[in-house]
Amino acid sequence: MTGPPLDFLSDRARDIFRVVVESYLGTGVPVGSRTISRLPGLNLSPASIRNVMQDLEEAGLLAAPHTSAGRMPTETGLRLFVDAMMQADEPHDDDKRAIERELSGEGPIENALNTATALLSGLSACAGLVMVPRREAVVKQFSFAWLSGTQALAVLVGADGSVENRVVDLPPGTTPSMLIEAANFLSAHASGRTLGEAQQWLAQQIADGEHALDAAAANLIARGLAAWSRDSEDRPVLLVRGQANLIDAHATADLERVRQLLDELEGKSEIARLLDSARAGAATRIFIGSENKLFSLSGSSVIAAPYRGPGGRVIGVVGVIGPTRLNYARVVPMVDFTAQTLSRLMQ
Known part of the structure; x- marks a missing residue:
């Protein structure tokens, strides 16, 4: 247009x-x-x-x-x-300090991405968006914690320092000592491998009859790896925070537009595809209203900027979505600064 x-x-x-x-x-x-x-x-x-x-x-x-x-x-x-x-301003010093402070903590990358969406939502009075990089955890250590005769807690420590837990169902007859044996075997042989690589290795070991585990222990390991693998595949690629910001004093005069926008956010796949198109850009991109047919009904705008990982490779996109009457001069540099801060964190 x-x-x-x-x-x-x-x-x-x-x-x-x-x-x-x-x-x-x-x-x-x-x-x-x-x-x-x-x-x-x-x-x-x-x-x-x-x-x-x-x-x-x-x-x-x-x-x-x-x-x-x-x-x-x-x-x-x-x-x-x-x-x-438009004369785009530098982000306000208070905003920059807030972004740098909140995104400087240690822990899983997902925590930083969740924080980034919440920050952008609060600072822009819009909904914050972030494309989560698809990645498969690299195993560093694996353990089981006994919960009951039917369930155990599978604990995965990733090579990036992340620690996550999942509850897995146990086959009948499982004992605490079997959990220890399975965890020790997996930690020793899967360390440094991705979940997919560990699954393939275990399947090959079982097929060749070369593993030093009985059937019950092999079954436990397969269950634990499968739980993590499914979690990685099902993990949403788009995080959205602050939808309530879209219902402001002006929204009451245009409730149908807001309802349409919330429906679009609920169907995250279309928004994710739009953000994915911003990965190819070197700088912040602005999508205004019906320029993109996704927003032909809701009349919304998206401001999005790519963030980068090791080697400068684009691994995701961060941004905001709101009505077309956004304060572009303030929000554009804010999104850009958040993307730069995330990029530094990913190095």
């Missing part, structure tokens, strides 16, 4: 267009000519401003939601403003 080039707008039209867009993004309310005429610096009558606003409307950059209302930017107008006129 494109509008007239910026060069085709007169200086007066640019000034008025900028005022309308910045005011609307700040308040969510259409802007009238009388309001603009009272602002310092323009020195134009309401009638002159109305004429320019009419020209901007005919150019497809502004729209009037009601006959007697002021003007608001169209999606075409927002795209022109974002691409050619």
Whole structure:
């Protein structure tokens, strides 16, 4: 979706267009000519401003939601403003400190990604999004903790220092000593392998008859590895936090749009595909409204930036989703800074 080039707008039209867009993004309310005429610096009558606003409307950059209302930017107008006129600020020092502080802790990468979505949601008053890198844990140590005659706690320590637990069902006749034997064997032979590699190795050992385990212990190991493998495959690739931020004071006038957006967030696969398209970009990308058919009904915008792992390889995307009247000048650098901070953490 494109509008007239910026060069085709007169200086007066640019000034008025900028005022309308910045005011609307700040308040969510259409802007009238009388309001603009009272602002310092323009020195134009309401009638002159109305004429320019009419020209901007005919150019497809502004729209009037009601006959007697002021003007608001169209999606075409927002795209022109974002691409050619917006002055993106540096993230506020307080925001930068909050992002760096919250993303500096140790622990599993998933914790940092969850924190990033919550941070962006709180700082932007939108919903925070993050694409979780698909990765298979590399085993460092494995153990079982006895819970009952039918269940045990499988504890996996990853090579990255992550520690996660899963409850597994035990075959009849399992004893605590069998759990110890199985865990010791797995720790000794699976360390340094991914879960998939460990499964393949165990299957080959059993097929060749070369393993030093009885059938019951081999069964325990297979159950533990299977539980972790299924968890890795089923782990969501998209985390969303702060959906409640999308229901604000302006949402009551457009409940159908908000309902549609929440439905889109519920069906995460489509949003995930959209974010995945931002992986190829070197910088932050902005998707505005019906430019993407996913948001043709909800009229939403997404700001997304890739974050990188070792070697500079893009491993995920972080961003926010909200109404098209986002404060782009503030949110764009905030998303970009969060992506940079995550990239440093992943090194």
